[in-house]
Amino acid sequence: MNIKKIVLILAVLGLAIGAGFIFKDEILSLVKPVSAEEIYPMFFCPCCGQPLDKNNICCAQAQERIDYIDSLTAQNLNLSEKEIILTYIKKYGLNAFIDQDKQAEAKAWLAASAPQERPIIGLSSSFYDFGDVSEAKGVIATLFELKNEGKKDLIINKLDSSCGCTSASIISKGEEGPRYAMAGHGIESPLAWEVAIAPGESAQLKVYYDPSVHQDFRGPATREISIFSNDPIDFEKKVVIELNQVN
Numbered sequence: 001m002n003i004k005k006i007v008l009i010l011a012v013l014g015l016a017i018g019a020g021f022i023f024k025d026e027i028l029s030l031v032k033p034v035s036a037e038e039i040y041p042m043f044f045c046p047c048c049g050q051p052l053d054k055n056n057i058c059c060a061q062a063q064e065r066i067d068y069i070d071s072l073t074a075q076n077l078n079l080s081e082k083e084i085i086l087t088y089i090k091k092y093g094l095n096a097f098i099d100q101d102k103q104a105e106a107k108a109w110l111a112a113s114a115p116q117e118r119p120i121i122g123l124s125s126s127f128y129d130f131g132d133v134s135e136a137k138g139v140i141a142t143l144f145e146l147k148n149e150g151k152k153d154l155i156i157n158k159l160d161s162s163c164g165c166t167s168a169s170i171i172s173k174g175e176e177g178p179r180y181a182m183a184g185h186g187i188e189s190p191l192a193w194e195v196a197i198a199p200g201e202s203a204q205l206k207v208y209y210d211p212s213v214h215q216d217f218r219g220p221a222t223r224e225i226s227i228f229s230n231d232p233i234d235f236e237k238k239v240v241i242e243l244n245q246v247n
Helices: 003-019 024-031 036-042 060-072 081-092 100-113
Strands: 121-123 127-134 140-148 154-161 166-172 195-197 202-209 219-229 236-246
Touching: 036 060, 036 081, 060 081, 081 100, 121 236, 127 140, 127 202, 140 195, 154 166, 166 195, 166 219, 195 202, 202 219, 202 236
Parallel strands: 127 236
Antiparallel strands: 121 140, 140 202, 154 195, 154 219, 166 202, 219 236
């Protein structure tokens, strides 16, 4: 780039700043493209819990996330760091962050732009302890009550779990939907399903644990279940179960 072009760019940016047309994030994205290597370590691999690292890819899920970051940081997109982060978490969830402070900051960004009349997912509880669990007693289950506390229909269209031993479904108006589990582990989750919960109405999340999936395992375990919805802030809501697997 020659000197005349550099001077022209700086002049345009100066005028835009003076007029208040360009924000800081957008200026930085024009002057200095965001590097994918700067974004990787902000997020962890769902398999091992370690920061994403293109030089140390442990699984297909890590590869998918790295490829997605690469696509977002492509020079022709000209996205700011903030835009890349928000796009990433809308696909993989707020809980994908390594740094909890960064997660809180991103949630504040979402809250600032969310409409007042929106669906809001509410849970009466986000934790359940099964206590001692024996393989001999087979699959066990528990229920979490959820409610649409907003002013628009709450659409739940996906569930996920952190392990193949754990699956979940939504019960709405007395009818149980399909069961979802960790992708690629046991239960094959449906690709196209959703349930609508009107403002003020409730449904149930039913969580199953199958001790036979890990027959040789003994001891305490913690599993997470994610609920994906059109709530613009808590679009991935998590519940946690704990247990102690015995003979």
